[in-house]
Amino acid sequence: MLLKSTLKGLKLITKNLNIKEIFLAGKLLREGKLVAFPTETVYGLGARADSDNSIKRIFNVKGRPTFNPLIVHVASIKMAKDIAVFDKQALKLIDNLWPGPITFVVPLKKGHNISKLVTAGLDSVAIRFPKSLIAQQILSSAGVPIAAPSANLSGRISPTSAIEVFEDLDGKINAILDGGSCEVGVESTIIKTDPITLLRPGGISPEDIQRITRTEVFFLNEGASIVAPGQLKSHYAPKASVKLNVHNLEPNEVLLGFGNVENATLNLSPSANLSEAAKNLFYMLRKLDHEVSKDDFKVIAVSPIPKIGIGLAINDRLKRASAPRY
Ligand code: TXA
Ligand code: MG
Numbered sequence: 001m002l003l004k005s006t007l008k009g010l011k012l013i014t015k016n017l018n019i020k021e022i023f024l025a026g027k028l029l030r031e032g033k034l035v036a037f038p039t040e041t042v043y044g045l046g047a048r049a050d051s052d053n054s055i056k057r058i059f060n061v062k063g064r065p066t067f068n069p070l071i072v073h074v075a076s077i078k079m080a081k082d083i084a085v086f087d088k089q090a091l092k093l094i095d096n097l098w099p100g101p102i103t104f105v106v107p108l109k110k111g112h113n114i115s116k117l118v119t120a121g122l123d124s125v126a127i128r129f130p131k132s133l134i135a136q137q138i139l140s141s142a143g144v145p146i147a148a149p150s151a152n153l154s155g156r157i158s159p160t161s162a163i164e165v166f167e168d169l170d171g172k173i174n175a176i177l178d179g180g181s182c183e184v185g186v187e188s189t190i191i192k193t194d195p196i197t198l199l200r201p202g203g204i205s206p207e208d209i210q211r212i213t214r215t216e217v218f219f220l221n222e223g224a225s226i227v228a229p230g231q232l233k234s235h236y237a238p239k240a241s242v243k244l245n246v247h248n249l250e251p252n253e254v255l256l257g258f259g260n261v262e263n264a265t266l267n268l269s270p271s272a273n274l275s276e277a278a279k280n281l282f283y284m285l286r287k288l289d290h291e292v293s294k295d296d297f298k299v300i301a302v303s304p305i306p307k308i309g310i311g312l313a314i315n316d317r318l319k320r321a322s323a324p325r326y
Contacts, residue, residue, distance in 0.1 A: 017134055017179055026141025028174055034058065036151040036165045038179035040132040041101045041187050041203050042158040042282070043165045044073065044148030045173065055117040055147055061172045064154040069120040070147040071103050071188070072127050075139035080127050083112045083145060089193040089213055094129075096212045099136065101184050101203025103128040105192040118147045128188055134179040150187060151176075155237055157282050157289075157321070160185050164286060185279035186313045191217075201313040203278075238289035238300065242322035244315075246301035253301040254288055261303050265291065268303075274311045281314055285321065 025035050032054045035046050045062065047054035049072045059066050074080045077094060084106040086094065093102070105126050108114065112125075119125050130136065139146055150158040151165045159165045162178035169176070189202035191209065197218040198206055206217045249255050249263055257264025259272035266284045268277035288300050307315050 017177060021177065022134070022137045022141050025138045025175060025177055026143070029138070029142040029146060030144065033174035034061065034172075035138075035174055036162075036169065036176040037135060037138050037148075038132055038162070038177065038182060039073075039130040039135040039148075040183045041130070041185070042160055042182055043151040043162065043176075044135070045151035045165075045169070046073065046138070046142075046146040046148040048142075049118050049145040049147040050113045050115055052115045052117055055115045058147065058149065059117070061169060062149060062152070062154045064149065066117065067120050068154075069122060069126065070118045070149050071190075072114060072118060072125055073135070073139055073146045073148045074127060074129050075136055075142075077129065079145060080129060081109075083109060083114060084125050084127055085109050087193050089196060089215070093191075093193075093209065093212055097204055097208070099129045099131040101131065101188040102209075103188045103190045103200075103202075105190060105199060114145065115147075124192075126190060130188075132179070132183070134177070138177070157238060157286050158187060160279070160282050164283070167286075181279075181283070183279065184275075184310075185281055185283075186310065186317060189313070201316045203310065203313070205309045205312065207309060237321055237323075238285050238292075240289050240292040240298065240300050242285075242300045242302065242318065244302050244318055244322050245304045247304070249301055250299070253299045254292060256284055256288055256300055256302045258303040258305050264303070268305070268314075274306070274309050274314065277305065278310045278314055281317060 028035050029046055032048055032051050034057055036043055037046055047058050086106055090104050103126050105124050108123055108125050114125055152158050153168045160182040162176050165176050184203040187202050189204040190200040191198055195218055196213060197220060199220050210217050254265040255263055257267035258277055268280045302318055305311050305314050
């Protein structure tokens with residue numbers, strides 16, 4: 001499948017990425033352009049983290065509130081250490097989990113060159129070294145830290161395939177690289193250390209973190225908005241309303257199932273596998289949303305999903321998808 005961007009003069013592209021396309025993405029990013037690319041979690045919308053102008057464009061294109069800071073993506077641990085300071089606990093976690101779907105909120109280092117707009121003026125920065133090889137190659141090719149929020153319009157469902165990026169951002173950005181569907185399917189876990197606090201559940205579970213550090217993992221209280229400005233209550237919102245933990249279906253509902261349930265229009269994982277459910281979550285929410293608006297059904301009902309491992313991240317996203325809209 002070849003996608004075509006409507007933004008004139010600039011490329012957009014293709015499955016089976018080759019080295020030419022990776023270099024092109026790196027070049028566009030270096031030039032300050034906006035490029036969407038796959039990571040193992042979701043597709044990101046990348047731009048130079050040291051360029052005020054490029055970062056301004058990210059906020060504009062997404063319609064994202066400027067108080068919601070972005071994650072800086074790096075191609076190596078060294079690149080991360082040039083930007084920020086990592087304490088012992090963070091270093092131990094990095095050693096075990098990077099590259100991978102976990103982001104660290106850490107103090108900025110003196111002399112860093114990250115735009116103030118990336119961090120929304122905070123003196124901490126969120127940093128991630130993704131596992132996806134395509135992402136790593138693009139970041140290496142760019143050669144500079146790249147800020148990359150999920151490549152969706154603000155408040156809507158994150159994209160896990162290039163076509164979904166296209167739906168939201170066609171004509172507004174400079175390129176979309178199609179690397180197929182994302183392996184993990186929900187965004188990275190975000191933590192801070194001292195003490196270790198989970199700011200956003202994601203691809204790495206608190207159980208994994210605890211196993212490595214052997215210390216307690218604290219959970220961010222609802223409403224502690226200063227620590228994670230982006231954890232807005234309504235997010236990942238389909239147009240239809242969403243109802244959680246449903247056992248019995250009402251006539252105006254379509255069921256997004258989990259496990260061995262009857263009458264599911266789509267099933268996140270018939271075998272009740274949480275990793276499979278995470279991978280399918282955003283894609284199926286988008287798909288049901290299209291169906292619902294077509295058939296005049298009103299509500300997407302979702303089966304209960306265990307709150308363990310990556311199930312915690314799935315429940316977090318579903319809760320935000322079902323929250324009253326602002
Ligand atoms: O998996 C991911 O993390 C994806 C891919 C593209 O890497 N990116 C992503 O970015 O999910 P975004 O912008 O959709 O989410 C970034 C989150 C927001 O909730 C934001 O508030 C939080 O990171 N964040 C960024 N900087 C922060 C900081 N200094 N302190 C606390 N939270 C921060
Ligand atoms: Mg996002």
